[in-house]
Amino acid sequence: MVLICLLTLAATVTSTIASINEAEFAPEDIITKDVAIIGGGASGTYAAVRLREDLNTNIVVIEEKDRLGGHVNTYVDPISNISIDYGVEAYLRYGDTAAFFTRFHVPITPYTQSPQTSVYVSTTSGSNLTSYTAPSLEAQIGAIATWLNLTEKYANITLPGLWNFPAGSNIPSELLLPFGEFAQRHGIEAAAPIFTVVSNVGIGGIEKVLTLYVLFAFGIPVTQEFLNSSLFVPANLSNSVLYDRAYNLLRDDVILQSRVTIGERSANGVKLVIQSKNSTSKKLIKAKRMLFTPPPSVRNLEPFGLTGNETAALSTFTGTWSFAAVARIPAIPAGYSVYFYAPDATLDNYLGIRDWPWTLSITTAPKIPPEEHLFEILFAANYSLSHADAKRIITTAVQNLTISGTFASNSTNATIDFVAFQDHNSILWRQPASELRAGIVQDVYALQGQHSTWYTGGLWSEDYTGNVWAFTDSVLPRLIASLHSNGTR
Template identity: 40%
Template sequence: MSVSKSWIWRSSLSTLLTVLALSRVVITENYPLPIVNTDVAILGGGASGTYAAVRLREDYGKKVLLIEMEAVLGGHVNTYTDPETGEAFNYGVQSYIDYEGAKEFFERFEIPLQPNVLFSSTTVDVDPNTGNIVPNATVPPPLNGVIAALEKYYDLIVPWNDLMLPGYWNFPPGDQIPADLLLPFSDFVAKYDLGDMAPIISVVSGQDINTPNPTLFVVKNFGATVVEGFLNNTFFDPVPFNNSLLYGDAERFLGDDVVLTSTIVEANRSYNGISLVVEDVQTGTRTLVSAKRLLVASQPSINNLAVLGLDEQEKAVFSTWSYGTVYTAVLKTNLIPDNTSVSFVTPANSTSAQKPYSFGITWNGAPGYFWIIFSSTEDLSETEAKEAIIAEMNTLYNGGSFPPIGSSAPSSEVVAISNHSSVVWGQSVEQLKAGFVQDLYALQGHKGTWYTGGLWCPDYSSNVWAFTDTVLPKLLEGLD
């Protein structure tokens, strides 16, 4: 981990002993370690962590150290650059909601903005087992039916804004939770005749309108701000259409206050302070970080945060998450024409075994390139996910409906892939009624540790930033 000299202070023996007494960290072969003294250590350089670092340093005047495992900031923002044309291809976050201070964050870095960049394409339904086109597999509802259903849905969920936006600080306990929020979403859809919005909820939030999950789980990621963006066409993107620009600018702006390819290997947390041993995973270099507060902006699972020495209160909450394997990828192929997307649909009369994964192929504006969101019920590695995608492309070719374009030989390659596997809300209705949300938020400030990110609020960058704005003043209370 590269740390500038301005960060490293060689303390007197008495000061060093004080730090070590606070940390209670066993340091052997690496002793003595260089020491970094900061106000707030931030774990995770995705949307929330990067935003928090900028705001804490620039708007609150605090010293920060942003610790990120990857080689770049941005989290689920992924951009592939065509080596021949230099054209950027976003295969993670696609656009932003015009919510609270989202546009101001881009303006801080003088990044121009534009209305949401959209690419239209014709969707072809294909049997994933044979590669054959499935005629009339899906018949979308008329556009006016979709809009009417969305407007009805919006009117139903707007009264819950105070409970859910930008976070769940005001979420009620037990029997005070609105009954409709606890209904299986499929029942909620049937109750209010919302079926026509199925295509939009699938494309915008990746959720199935027939899911048995509580309505709360759907609304938290397909809420009023998202629906407003769709109905009023207020989503926006940067100019040029490269969502990694913001995080590249933020990384340069924060300079030595960011350490990349780094992780925490030892830690001690208390209300009196935080001590972390941070290791650069590429060089093995270790640094002792002494902070007044810790802000966790990465996924708070038991495995991810085990190094923090979670106590029973924390484990009880974090053990209730569900887990999903998700990859997002860029496919380069000569089998699918531009302006065409492929949806894999198993016919109702199929006798083939259900595959443990699913994905769609979406044309996203760049000739010859396609965007894939790959999900699996099994814990597949990156290599296994790529192999599954290529196997499906071979099936597509063998089906005969997609001959190679401009060549006699088929060519398909996954040129970029990113692991978006995550922990998600999966609590039962009984757990929600028993106070899960209140138990979750009771961890804010526990042992000097605060949290932000998509598990603590609706998981869209603009909303995550707004939620972070509610956390920072609380984190800073009593901080000298």
């Protein structure tokens, strides 16, 4: 497997972590639990509820932010008092997703999009892409239906997650084709714009991404529900309400605004020193198992003292830099969605819309009075950049809209006022076909359970809430079984 050839290199970067002296902690600062959950996003919150309420397991959740919910971001406009969900917008009914909302008495309703006028502009100039016309709705639906017919046979090796994914020559060859070749072979190029808008896949060029990774981004459940129009949202409530109610339930077992500074892991359990952001106080958590829910990058796991095989497997992932925001933009009329596409995008080159190092969409915030000019922004790049860098690029893009006269009849005021801004940075499966054949998927999944550490979250499944919860439900029985297997319960 690919793991073997990386071990020598990995050994040179394995973390060295200071040992934890339990005697340095007062008894009241030592917390003993069955499972320590790192991260209180969608997967961490769901796992905490399932473990504590349904599986009779003592838990503690350690979350760096001041709330649960992760990428569920809600901005409440102080003028209209209307909530804008600018992180997660809608939910799949896949698995038990709807039931989890019912559990917290959150009513749901079908997701509908506000009608908006779409404008396609060049990433370089902000001017209208006169050579580009979006595919018709009929063409897009037809292409997506064909995509489903072509891919649903792979449900057994991709859902929930990659537990059963093959290696070597057993990997279906068409999944290792560049998506551009796959799309042209089957005549589904018209699906590319929807794939990029919904899943944000293909920054730098979707045609170069392996078909397998496009399937990870726009997989079987989201394709089915997109075609059936069965997505849902909370009825007359923000998406954050679910996590507010989950926090009220879990409050006594959640530690907010804290992070792990030192971790020790062994086959017998974990010890974690956590530091509060608001004080110098530290606590020691002793747990039989740890469930890690953020992106499992080498950097995120550094405090836990990675071993050579862990570093070797996890260092193969590719970083992604993504940002979600709400901004006041007078230069764009209300009721418009602006999509910044690569300048070479043309009527017959739907696959080329993302042939650029970054992507940006600016859409009118729903239900907000038009005179407020509030817009939701999604920005992502295939290279490292800070919040300030992202804001600078977005600001320049808005200025270019005015300079180029894209909205000539509207305000010449090219200012942009960011009222909410969050990063959604993560890591992606982008290993080449050779590494997939060599067994990198199996190497990564072999980390599940090692050193009392289990994993869930967006990397391990399609990165939609329903998929993440379904994958979590496949991890939890394994975690519970490991607690019983060596007599720790």
